[in-house]
Amino acid sequence: MKRLLLAILLSTGLGLVAPCTAAAFQSSYQPATPSAAQPFTGALDSHPTVALTFDDLPAAGSLPQGQNRSKILTTLAAELKTVHLEGTYGFVNAVKLENDPDAQQALRIWVDAGMNIGSHTWSHMSLTGNTAEAFEHEIALNEPALAQYAGARDWHWFRYPFLWEGDTLEKRHAVRAYLKDHGYRVAQVSLDFEDYAWNDAYARCSAKADSEAIAWLKQSYLDTAADYIRLGREEEHIAFGHEIPNVMLLHATAFTTLMLPNLVEQLRKEGFGFAALADVEQDPAYAQDPDAALKYGGTLPDQFMDSRHLPYPPFKPKPFDKLKSLCW
Ligand SMILES: [Zn+2]
Numbered sequence: 001m002k003r004l005l006l007a008i009l010l011s012t013g014l015g016l017v018a019p020c021t022a023a024a025f026q027s028s029y030q031p032a033t034p035s036a037a038q039p040f041t042g043a044l045d046s047h048p049t050v051a052l053t054f055d056d057l058p059a060a061g062s063l064p065q066g067q068n069r070s071k072i073l074t075t076l077a078a079e080l081k082t083v084h085l086e087g088t089y090g091f092v093n094a095v096k097l098e099n100d101p102d103a104q105q106a107l108r109i110w111v112d113a114g115m116n117i118g119s120h121t122w123s124h125m126s127l128t129g130n131t132a133e134a135f136e137h138e139i140a141l142n143e144p145a146l147a148q149y150a151g152a153r154d155w156h157w158f159r160y161p162f163l164w165e166g167d168t169l170e171k172r173h174a175v176r177a178y179l180k181d182h183g184y185r186v187a188q189v190s191l192d193f194e195d196y197a198w199n200d201a202y203a204r205c206s207a208k209a210d211s212e213a214i215a216w217l218k219q220s221y222l223d224t225a226a227d228y229i230r231l232g233r234e235e236e237h238i239a240f241g242h243e244i245p246n247v248m249l250l251h252a253t254a255f256t257t258l259m260l261p262n263l264v265e266q267l268r269k270e271g272f273g274f275a276a277l278a279d280v281e282q283d284p285a286y287a288q289d290p291d292a293a294l295k296y297g298g299t300l301p302d303q304f305m306d307s308r309h310l311p312y313p314p315f316k317p318k319p320f321d322k323l324k325s326l327c328w
Contacts, residue, residue, distance in 0.1 A: 037314040040234035047271050048233065050246040051280040052080070053187060054256075055120055055159060057090040058097065058107040061199035061253035064206045069106035076257045077113035083264055086113075089187065089277050090252060091120035091159040094145035111149050118157030118187060119146055127160065128167045128295055132174035139178065157277065158184040163192070163249070164297035172293060187277060188286050188300045190236065191248040193228035195221070197323055199253035204327035213327050220319050221259055222266055227316055229270070232301060234313045236285075239304035245280040249299075 054060075054076070059069050080088050090110055096103050111117060122141040125134070139158070146155040158179055166172030179186060198221045205213040229248075236243045250256050256263075267274075280286075286300065292307030305312060 038311045040237065040313040042234075042237055044230070044233050045243045045271075047273060048243055048246060049275045049280065050191065050248050050267065050272050051275050051277040052085060052088055052248050052250060053159070053189070053277060054088065054090040054250050054252045056124070056196070057092045057110065057117065057120075057252050058103040059100070060251040061196055061255070062203045064203040064254050067254050069100075069102045070109055072254055072257050073106040073110045073252060074113075076252060076260065077110055077115050079257070079260045079264075080115065081113065082261075083274065085274055087116055087276055089116045089118050089157055091118045091157075091187065092142065092146060092149075093120050093122060093124045094142045095123045097145055107149055111151075111153075116153060116157075117146060117150050117155050118159060119143070119155065119184070120159050121161055124161045126162060126164055127171060127175060128162075128164045128297075132166075132171045132178070135171075135175055136178045139182070139184075156183045156185065157187045159187045159189075159249075160297065162297060163189060163299065163302075165294065165303070167293055167295040169291070169293045172291070176289075185281065188247060188281065189249040190244060190246045190299055190301055191229050191232040192299050193225045194318060195225070195249075195256045195259075196251040196253055197318065197320060198259075199251070199255040201323045201326045202255040202258070208327050210327055216322075217255070217326070218259065218262070220322075221255070222262060224318055225263060226266060226270070228318075229267075231313060231315045232299060235299075235301035235305055238310050238313070239301045239308070240285050244285040245275060245283050247277060247280055 058073060063069075063072075080086070092107065097107065107117070119139060119142045121135070121138040123138060125138045127135050149155075166175060176186075198217055202214065202217050205217060232246070233243050250260075288300075288304075290300075290303040290307040292303065294303055294306060297303065298306065304310070
């Protein structure tokens with residue numbers, strides 16, 4: 001599966017500071033070739049593990065009426081504390097702090113609530129669309145803000161924007177070496193359902209008080225999460241021979257903040273327990289490197305599937321067309 005955001009960002013002129021969410025509706029996975037899809041026939045584990053992580057702090061996606069970044073991160077941190085997930089990592093683009101007191105206050109609230117921060121580059125830069133040197137410059141540029149907000153806490157975790165780790169092996173190797181030399185660990189992802197893609201539709205539908213549309217948004221968000229969590233776990237069986245402790249990619253949007261209690265409840269019903277990012281990424285699977293040039297990157301299981309040409313199990317497309325057309 002491939003994330004196609006870069007081509008969209010460049011073709012629409014949204015530029016390099018656009019967050020994942022700016023291109024939500026144009027993004028999509030390329031579906032696996034149906035003839036190549038092979039149903040997974042094994043059994044999923046009864047008690048999987050997941051670390052939740054949040055990208056694009058302190059400002060992900062458009063704001064529904066009456067919301068601001070401080071309110072969103074206050075609520076998100078409180079929800080995480082309720083389920084004993086202090087220390088959850090949020091990955092920061094420090095450009096969003098510039099001249100924005102609300103964003104600055106939001107990030108301070110997140111850290112003061114006991115949550116952690118890591119790097120997502122200064123401006124959400126695409127490694128596919130830029131040189132390794134430019135990308136490394138953006139990692140360095142992000143550091144003063146991370147050090148300022150995190151204080152003595154460990155901020156040396158790195159999440160690649162768009163999950164794109166290099167479209168050439170030279171870039172991939174150069175940036176990995178840079179990260180290692182500068183003390184970073186890569187915050188790999190195993191589960192991703194592109195949660196950000198629901199947010200802007202929610203902002204529009206809430207402005208119209210369209211309760212029927214909002215009910216559909218909530219149900220389709222949870223249904224898509226369930227489908228793609230199952231798919232990610234099936235990929236792990238195919239790629240690694242067994243399930244691994246998981247890292248889920250979420251975004252600090254208003255809608256994911258609204259839905260988090262329901263998502264946590266759904267995960268618990270599926271048998272999931274929660275763990276810290278550092279503990280999960282100690283699993284030997286996360287030390288494996290597909291070592292492939294991948295234009296559109298992906299989760300770690302995706303990268304193994306794509307680089308080894310392993311057939312994906314069948315999966316439903318996400319409802320991007322409806323999300324794009326709702327509540328105008
Ligand atoms: Zn991002």
